[in-house]
Amino acid sequence: MTSTVRAPLSYERLRVLIDAGLIVSIPTHFQLWQGEIEMAPYVLSSDATVEEGYVGTRFGTPWLRQPIIFSQVGRDHFRIGCALDAKLSSVCTHLQLTYHRGMPVFDLQVIQTHPSGLDVLERSIVDILTVTSDDSRRRRHIAKLILANPDEYLAQFLGPQGWIERARHFDYPPPTAEGSAFPEEFYSLAGFLNYCARTFPAYASDVRWQRYPKHFTHLLLRRMREGRSFAFWNDASATASARRVRENRISR
Numbered sequence: 406m407t408s409t410v411r412a413p414l415s416y417e418r419l420r421v422l423i424d425a426g427l428i429v430s431i432p433t434h435f436q437l438w439q440g441e442i443e444m445a446p447y448v449l450s451s452d453a454t455v456e457e458g459y460v461g462t463r464f465g466t467p468w469l470r471q472p473i474i475f476s477q478v479g480r481d482h483f484r485i486g487c488a489l490d491a492k493l494s495s496v497c498t499h500l501q502l503t504y505h506r507g508m509p510v511f512d513l514q515v516i517q518t519h520p521s522g523l524d525v526l527e528r529s530i531v532d533i534l535t536v537t538s539d540d541s542r543r544r545r546h547i548a549k550l551i552l553a554n555p556d557e558y559l560a561q562f563l564g565p566q567g568w569i570e571r572a573r574h575f576d577y578p579p580p581t582a583e584g585s586a587f588p589e590e591f592y593s594l595a596g597f598l599n600y601c602a603r604t605f606p607a608y609a610s611d612v613r614w615q616r617y618p619k620h621f622t623h624l625l626l627r628r629m630r631e632g633r634s635f636a637f638w639n640d641a642s643a644t645a646s647a648r649r650v651r652e653n654r655i656s657r
Contacts (some may be wrong), residue, residue, distance in 0.1 A: 409544075414489060418518050419598075425575045427595035430602035435609050437626055439484035440601035444591045446628040448485045458558065460505025461552050470551040474502050477547060487597060488512070493519040497526045501533060501544065501559065504552055505584025514594035515573040530559050544612050 414431055422428045432440070432654030475482040481495035488496060488511075492504055496516050500509060517520035532541040533548065534556060548555035562568045571577070590600035590632040607610050612620055 413523065414487075414598075418489065421517055424430070427577070427593075428598055430551060430599055431603035432492050432605070433596055433607045435611075436601040436605040436607055437487060437598075438620075439605040440597060442621060443624040443627050444597070445485050446625065447587060447591055450628065455504055455506050458506065458553055459551060461553055465551050467500065468591055473547060474499070477502060487490065487593075488515045488593060489518065492514070493522055493525060497529050498544075499528065500526065500562075502548055504558060507570065507580075507585055508568045508578055508579075509593075510577050510583075510593040511597070513568060516579070517572060518594075523569050529585055530562050533576060534559055534563075 416423070417430065419431065429633065459470060464470050466603055471482075478495050479492075481488075481491040482499070484491050493516065496512055499510050500516075505512075513523070514524075516526055519525070530540060533545050536542050536545060537643075547554070548559075552558055560567075564570065577593060577595075580587050580589055585592060590596050593631045
């Protein structure tokens with residue numbers, strides 16, 4: 406299999422997922438770019454199923470937690486595409502400080518494409534939970550500022566049935582099994598690359614330049630066509646979900 410795309414999408418980089426049968430086709434750079442445009446509104450919009458992980462914390466609201474996460478992740482925090490260009494440390498930090506309901510399949514597969522990536526993630530989480538250094542103590546403190554129960558969340562990555570071990574065995578569930586409303590083609594790196602390769606024109610020359618505005622606007626507005634909100638402050642279900650979680654905690 407050959408690829409004409411930028412280096413991060415090389416065959417060697419993706420070999421671990423290709424050999425596991427998860428990636429069946431590598432998209433061109435242009436196909437990847439179209440997929441990232443279509444996926445961007447889903448990444449930037451809130452997911453009503455995850456706000457519960459921040460309720461009741463001092464800096465848990467999106468406006469307050471995002472600058473904190475950015476201070477730890479760095480510029481990679483603003484990457485909203487396939488994340489293969491992001492540093493391994495950035496993706497690990499993102500997982501440590503960003504609550505996911507259910508297995509974070511996309512991020513784990515990105516980490517899996519880095520040499521010993523899952524081992525690095527595992528060690529970093531163990532360090533935070535056991536406070537083995539000043540850096541891990543500081544990271545644990547930051548996690549407590551924004552995550553409602555960081556120990557419980559991080560513990561899901563560890564152990565024989567934890568997310569990291571399941572990733573090592575390529576035991577990746579679909580979004581419906583994890584309670585996620587994310588479209589399946591955007592839920593995993595492998596699924597996203599396969600989707601891009603089979604869905605979009607392969608090269609810019611395959612789309613007449615006169616159709617560029619309409620073509621890319623159509624991609625960008627897919628989420629709106631599905632009737633989904635772009636902003637958490639207009640998402641009644643997210644507000645109601647967060648309120649229920651808060652009331653349950655108070656009643657305990």
